[in-house]
Amino acid sequence: MSGRLPTEEAQRFWREYRAGDINALATLMERFYPDLFNWGMRLHNEREFVKDCIQEIFLSLWKVQETIAPVDNVRSYLLVVLKSRILRELSKKENKLYESLTEEYAVSVEFSADLRLIEEEHEVYQLRKLEQVMNQLPPRQKELIYLRFHQNLSFEQIAEVMQLGRQSVYNLLQKSLGSLRRHWVAVVLLLVGGQGIF
């Protein structure tokens, strides 16, 4: 893996794209593709559908190149755009109102502890246990953890992607904390870790 594109570099490519450089946009597409694809698959587990949606958002971005505004964070912006694209396409496909989908879309996040190169049996067992506890969380809380830890988003960005207000994200976090505190101290540690940065 070539690593995630750092924020500043992404900003530079975004500026170049706004200035009319198609290769800058292609670079952004290439470098953020794994993140976008992974996020897309959470929202709708259908490869080709997700790939089409990613293709379309970049085509639209190129169409609006001359008028597009600067963004604070390219990656979280792209995640938001992809999400609304996917929900829109789904609403067409499933004949539902887009507005209702933004409320009830299903994010499928299952945590699976990264066991590569772990040989200690007890470590494996503990990680499995932690994973179990996290998988029992309600979907919205799992989404929050996914965005925080997999996509490395900040609190603000999570609020944006989840289309929630700041306060709601706080509340959601408090809920996760409450249900986890009863289960496992280490998980609380994880979420407190998330909270501290916000």
Add this chain to the structure above:
Amino acid sequence: MKDYEHYTAEDFIRDESFRDWVQGRSREETFWPKFLQKHPDKKEAMQQAELVVRAASPSRARPVEEDLSEKEIRQEVETFLAKTESGMEQEVKEPVFGKKSESKARLWPIFSYAAAAILLFISGLAWYLSDDLPITKEIVASKATASNSLVETSNPTSEPLRLRLGDESEVVLSPNSRLSYPAQFADSARIVYLTGEASFSVERQERPFLVVTGEMVTKVLGTKFVVRAFDADRKYSVQVISGKVAVSRTEPNRASGSREVNGLILTANQAAIFEKDLHQLSKTLVANPLVIQEKLADTGKDIQYDETPLPTILKALQHSYGIPIQFDEPNLQNCRITATLTNESLYEKLDILCKTVSASYEIVDGQIVVSGRGCR
């Protein structure tokens, strides 16, 4: 550079660069291992943080479906460029596509560096956890669901009875002992209930293997061990032949409110004793430790020592039995041994060695401690 020296586990979890490193997408592969080398005191905090970050990685529900090759991404980008008007004239440039994927195999220096410490931490966490998620619940639950299909085998004979369980694990049930187990193990854990004595050779699998004996639970993933838990005895014991097991009480001692250890991790040749009256678990060694590290050439051969410093011999024993031996090395360095050791048991060997140099040894908490005044 950030103030990493003062980071706690939480700080590491919050740190994006640390998380990237754990998740294997760091641009600076060597920074954290180097940092750890410079600041070994941060080891524990980093390991805790690493554990949490690892547990939080989202699974790929259908790995094959979600695997995206670099080639596929490239194709998508090419399609994109082809579909945009200007893309037609644009040449595909190096900076966009020239990135070669780096080796996928990552080394985890942190692990090789401190596997033992991790284990300590994990075990600490396990007992911490057992306060909040009593293991009894897990057992009671599966007992209820599996009660209909629980098979019981008892051994009224005077000969050991060999059993093979559904997961291919082998159990040798001692006389007057009884084992209950589900005809088919649950997906989450393999749980058996023992009264009496049995030795287990457990097939290594991801779901743990649990032996429940009254108030004591022995947890294992794949290893050989003997559990002894007769109702009439005042003590239960677990002896480990190979691998590693965890022994804990089914009900954590809540009344005391303290974080005292109510579980133990045992390695080869170590044993746990559970005293039923005191509800206490303690660690010791098996009655007759067996050699676990044997060079093929050495098997059955005499080992001759000629004016060999005692510490050298103790280290060799430590290695071959896998049992930690504590001693004051500078103090014993001048104790030279000339002897031939053959088929003696570990304790006999220690007796011979200690007598020769007027030292003594004792077994403390699953380790051997050799003490002596030293030699001139």
